[in-house]
Amino acid sequence: MTSSHQNAHLSRRVSVLGAGIAGTWQAFLFTKAGFAVTLYERGDAAMTHATSYWAGGMLAPFCESESAEPVISRLGLRSLDIWREVMPQTPFNGSLVVAHARDRADFERFFKLTTGHQRFDAEAIAAQEPDLAGRFGEALFFPQEGHVDPRQVLPALHDMLRAFGAEIHFGETVTSADLDGLVIDCRGLAGRDTSPTLRGVKGEIAVIETDEIKLMRPVRLIHPRWSLYIVPRADNRFLIGATSIETESDGVSVRSALELLTAAYAVHPAFGEARIVEMGTALRPAFPDNLPRVTVNNSNNSISINGLYRHGFLLAPAIAEVTLAHVLGTGTDPEVVRCA
């Protein structure tokens, strides 16, 4: 592509639909590249209705490789670099995986299926997480992993976007047909009017509060049914997540509530005295193969970003970079980019 052709791109308007984590990163990288970007969000700035609001916010490409395809780790590793560059305050102090004696075989399986870890004995666990001293004989430590609080990071990215000159319109439901220029559709599950194979995979979480215990980093508990984890948040709060159920039904079931809270109690009995702040649920937008897609539709000048499933925070920066490179003509990624 010639430089004059590229300059033509750079003067173009880009409208991004949906201010969840996918749309926010698209808007951010396109704005930084010099495009005139407007981000439209049908909800308000609190974003409570978006799937992104309910996420654990773990940036864990190594742990996720236990069950996800290699493309998730590849894009996830690239995303870690972008998170570090754009938000240097993001905690990258690793994550810890623990198991009770009865789940020892699953712990060894997790060890074999993942990379980027160190084996910790009880002493090493206590050195990293003093409040877990004496709780577990062994753990896996993934030193390169990070985590964000979606409820803080989304508004922070929206503020940065405005500072770089993008416009954000909350409370506006728009469609591609309403807009000129390139449209990047990041409407999550609402995008199934144009992507009918999308489905919602329910995830349930609990937020609890206690000053009896401190954790520095996410702790995953090997569990026979789900990958359950506790993520420390500000103000002595902890997010316990998450179930993964093939249903789009609403509400947290008694069984899920019991499993989430029992997992926390099993990590440390001090969680038994914690106050339950909230329980909630959201639907992860997923394609049948659970892989993300950048779908380019040249006939109406739109690109749809969807299917981020359980990896939206992990993947969104790298997916935005892939989309930008495709639009600029500087490269493409056949593993995720499709033509409609």
Ligand SMILES: Cc1cc2nc3c(=O)[nH]c(=O)nc-3n(C[C@H](O)[C@H](O)[C@H](O)COP(=O)(O)OP(=O)(O)OC[C@H]3O[C@@H](n4cnc5c(N)ncnc54)[C@H](O)[C@@H]3O)c2cc1C
């Ligand atoms: C319980 C749970 C835990 C999770 N934990 C993690 C984790 O630890 N790490 C991780 O990487 N991922 C995690 N995920 C996955 C992650 O949350 C999702 O992949 C991600 O939120 C999907 O983001 P999105 O931007 O595609 O969709 P959304 O966040 O749903 O955003 C779509 C937005 O589009 C808006 N919209 C819809 N239609 C329109 C329209 N016509 N006009 C304007 N706006 C519109 C919606 O209001 C919405 O705000 C978790 C998910 C769940 C449910």
